[in-house]
Amino acid sequence: MTIVQLTDLHIGATHAGDPAADLRAAIGAVNEQRAGSAPDAVLVTGDLVNDGRPEQYAEVTALLATLDAPVHVLPGNHDDRAGLRAAFPLGALEPDDTPADAPYRWAAVIAGVRVVACDTLIPGTDDGAFPPEQADWLDRTLAQDASTPTLVAMHHPPFAVGVPILDAMLPAPGERSGLAAVLARHPQVRRVACGHVHLAAAASCGGAPVLTAPSTWRPQFGLDIGDPELRILDGPAGYVIHALLDDELVAHVRPVDLRAG
Numbered sequence: 092m093t094i095v096q097l098t099d100l101h102i103g104a105t106h107a108g109d110p111a112a113d114l115r116a117a118i119g120a121v122n123e124q125r126a127g128s129a130p131d132a133v134l135v136t137g138d139l140v141n142d143g144r145p146e147q148y149a150e151v152t153a154l155l156a157t158l159d160a161p162v163h164v165l166p167g168n169h170d171d172r173a174g175l176r177a178a179f180p181l182g183a184l185e186p187d188d189t190p191a192d193a194p195y196r197w198a199a200v201i202a203g204v205r206v207v208a209c210d211t212l213i214p215g216t217d218d219g220a221f222p223p224e225q226a227d228w229l230d231r232t233l234a235q236d237a238s239t240p241t242l243v244a245m246h247h248p249p250f251a252v253g254v255p256i257l258d259a260m261l262p263a264p265g266e267r268s269g270l271a272a273v274l275a276r277h278p279q280v281r282r283v284a285c286g287h288v289h290l291a292a293a294a295s296c297g298g299a300p301v302l303t304a305p306s307t308w309r310p311q312f313g314l315d316i317g318d319p320e321l322r323i324l325d326g327p328a329g330y331v332i333h334a335l336l337d338d339e340l341v342a343h344v345r346p347v348d349l350r351a352g
């Protein structure tokens with residue numbers, strides 16, 4: 092079982108580089124993966140588009156349709172819940188009467204791994220949230236299947252990466268503690284997969300390993316720990332392969348060779 096994680100595509104951004112070309116390069120690399128590395132599914136962990144606009148969702152939907160695997164998504168701070176829901180309907184994964192702007196979250200078993208996707212949005216801001224209501228939802232959802240190896244996914248990571256501008260957008264400390272308490276109760280969670288920070292970093296939360304994936308869009312954030320200035324680097328873009336091997340979910344961070352695009 093292999094799930095590829097793409098994140099922070101930022102389709103529609105015009106202020107840096109060419110996010111559509113960068114996504115095409117990432118998709119080309121994913122589609123070239125062979126044998127057990129060929130993905131059973133692709134999970135996009137937010138910021139699919141830059142400004143939440145319908146035409147941007149139309150563009151990203153067309154680009155992602157060129158993947159040779161089914162696509163699942165969750166929202167980031169640059170997304171619009173209603174726009175995301177219209178472009179990527181949750182169908183049977185949520186009640187029919189769910190409002191268009193309700194939290195976009197779901198759980199599904201994908202090729203032997205249960206994926207539980209959370210929604211860390213606060214509409215209108217770049218900040219992340221993990222309020223008690225979401226922690227209760229995650230707790231109930233994880234309790235429904237304690238045996239299947241599980242990947243929990245969300246846009247904002249629950250740990251500071253050391254870049255102050257990014258760390259200021261984290262869910263509040265009390266909310267992160269609430270998430271940690273839930274994860275500690277469900278040892279079937281093999282990993283928490285996040286995006287948002289445009290760099291690869293690993294830590295833990297409630298005993299579960301947490302990994303942030305690099306963005307497919309070339310701008311990556313520099314790692315000048317503690318520096319209040321945010322330095323923008325030109326790549327390398329990348330993505331993550333999550334492979335279930337011997338009941339362990341192994342994460343490989345893969346740089347994108349842009350020459351392939």
Ligand SMILES: [Fe+2]
Nearest residue numbers: 138167168287
């Ligand atoms: Fe983000």
